[in-house]
Amino acid sequence: MGTDELYPADRLAAARRATAVVGLDALLLTPGSDLRYLTGYDAHAGERLTCLVLPAEGEATLIVPTLERPAAEASPAPATGVRIVDHGDGSDPYPLLVAALGGPVGAVGLADRMWAEQVLALRAALPGADQRLASEVLRELRIRKSxxxxxxxxxxxxxxxxxxxxxxxxxxxxxxxxxxxxxxxxxxxxxxxxxxxxxxxxxxxxxxxxxxxxxxxxxxxxxxxxxxxxxxxxxxxxxxxxxxxxxxxxxxxxxxxxxxxxxxxxxxxxxxxxxxxxxxxxxxxxxxxxxxxxxxxxxxxxxxxxxxxxxxxxxxxxxxxxxxxxxxxxxxxxxxxxxxxxxxxxxxxxxxxxxxxxxxxxxxxxxxxxx
Structure with missing residues (x-):
């Protein structure tokens, strides 16, 4: 089976709709199964930030370390329509994340197993946003298999x-x-x-x-x-x-x-x-x-x-x-x-x-x- 069948591009649209329905302005997904489910990208989990920014309305952005950009580009992710943005060592990636949101947000859904250091960094970068679990959205999308x-x-x-x-x-x-x-x-x-x-x-x-x-x-x-x-x-x-x-x-x-x-x-x-x-x-x-x-x-x-x-x-x-x-x-x-x-x-x-x-x-x- 092709990756386009396992990781179809319409999942991002379905996730956007479901995000809006539960009252979230965006999903923020670090490496793990939710990120792979939506983009096909089997991202490396490390101290350098990798995060899919999926606003309920607007463009999806995959923020990756510069040295991992080739892996992201070789994955099914580009075919799903996500924009890839990279950050070099020594730079702060969180302003890129805030910019990718496209405006103020009141509530964001975080990957359920996001590292605590990233959760706290997002709290500092988005001080006005409530943090909830992305599984509110993704549970229902993932529970029935295609x-x-x-x-x-x-x-x-x-x-x-x-x-x-x-x-x-x-x-x-x-x-x-x-x-x-x-x-x-x-x-x-x-x-x-x-x-x-x-x-x-x-x-x-x-x-x-x-x-x-x-x-x-x-x-x-x-x-x-x-x-x-x-x-x-x-x-x-x-x-x-x-x-x-x-x-x-x-x-x-x-x-x-x-x-x-x-x-x-x-x-x-x-x-x-x-x-x-x-x-x-x-x-x-x-x-x-x-x-x-x-x-x-x-x-x-x-x-x-x-x-x-x-x-x-x-x-x-x-x-x-x-x-x-x-x-x-x-x-x-x-x-x-x-x-x-x-x-x-x-x-x-x-x-x-x-x-x-x-x-x-x-x-x-x-x-x-x-x-």
Whole structure:
């Protein structure tokens, strides 16, 4: 797919309209996924200011350090119609930003993850402007994926699936979690990702910690191993998939029993995805299966998170979120069961809600995998 499909020029116009609707005079976006979403520019985050100035009315200006201007010009940004202005080392870039606004502003939307030093510098440069979050505008634009975005996520899903399919090459008793993770990271890149976002290899008791990471602990025969991996493709869109493995011997009987419960819960939650179900109701589908089997307290986290240019973004599939799921929303379905000091398991697929149901973007088997 071309960058013009993933990063179409009409996004800036849509963002301008939405900015005005929420009562903001401009968006100010420093490097991150919002800037890339609107311009296609994967900007370097550093102490030199890079900022997209998008007035609700008027020309969009991308302010960049002089030494990064070639990268900005080589990105999809110029095709979206933004004007590029650069500033050299030793110069103050904030007067350029004020000038790009084209006049006084009463309220501006700042990138949600803008560095504090930039937030405070903008407060000094625009002392009369209220500062609000740009997500007031961009949340609604980004939460439903276009067909090109779904295709990019499917490409990422297929790439990470290809890594899981090779797990038997690396995961075996006696090797440490860290050794296995090193091989996985190389395979993530070889499968088409431009960067590795995370590699969790959690064996035995480490599997009871959902965000364990890795350690120098050797993997034992028959120990359950949770492998949660993801990366970023050249498109900017991300993968995230978890499977649970057993190598070198039979797993504990207790584990086999609750893995069957987890498998049923994950399949039920995926099948329940459809337009109109609320995020909290979807969270309850798998959670109720796990609770009915007596493992409710062992499911420690939400059922899922949105994915796109960020690994975690809206919608969040969690209790207390009444938002209805809509066609085009892409998110994980990842229930888990974690028994402290013993072992754990998680099954995670990325899915996209379709007009009449759901499509799984990870298609490898979800049964317990014996290597």
């Amino acid at each position: 067909p090109a975005e779904v295709a990019a996520l499917a490409e990422a899903g297929a790439a990470i699936d290809a890594v899981h399919e090779r797990m038997g090459e690396w995961l075996r008793p006696g090797r440490t979690e860290a050794e296995v993770a090193t091989d996985i990271a190389a395979a993530i890149r070889a499968a088409g990702h431009v960067s590795v976002d995370f590699v969790i290899v959690a064996a035995g008791p480490n599997g009871a910690s959902p965000h364990h990471g890795t350690s120098d602990r050797p993997i034992g025969a028959g120990e359950p191993v949770v492998v949660d991996i993801g990366g970023t493709m050249a498109s900017g869109y991300r993968s995230d998939c978890t499977r649970t493995y057993v190598a070198g011997g039979p797993p504990p009987v207790e584990f086999v029993d609750y893995y069957a419960v987890l498998h049923e819960a994950q399949r039920a939650a995926v099948a329940a995805v459809a337009p109109g179900i609320t995020a909290e109701a979807l969270d309850a589908v798998g959670r109720d299966v796990i609770a009915a089997a007596g493992y409710g307290d062992a499911f420690l986290h939400r059922s899922g998170h949105g994915i796109g240019l960020d690994g975690h973004e809206e919608p969040y599939v969690v209790a207390g979120n009444p938002r209805p799921i809509e066609a085009g929303m892409a998110f994980s379905i990842e229930p888990g069961i974690y028994l402290a000091g013993r072992h754990g398991a998680r099954i995670e697929d990325i899915v996209v809600c379709t007009p009449d149901g759901v499509a799984r973007l990870n298609t490898t088997p979800t049964e317990l995998i014996a290597l």
